[in-house]
Amino acid sequence: MAHKFEIWKDKKGEFRVRFKYNSEIIFATEGYTSKASAKNAISSIQKNGPNAEIEDNS
DSSP states (O other), X not given: OOEEEEEEEOTTSOEEEEEEETTEXXXXXXXXXXXXXXXXXXXXXXXXXXXXXXXXXX
16 A cells, blocks of 8 residues: 555654655654544544645745
């Protein structure tokens, strides 16, 4: 699979989500206190991301 969400635990013990494409990190989230919250973040991105507005500030 060329792209994936990855949940990992940082040094502070918080769960974070990374989105990777071809092993390159495209973005990472803030830290969450529970894995369930990290999974909810993924669900929100999957649900709302396709319809997100593009803002070009160049």
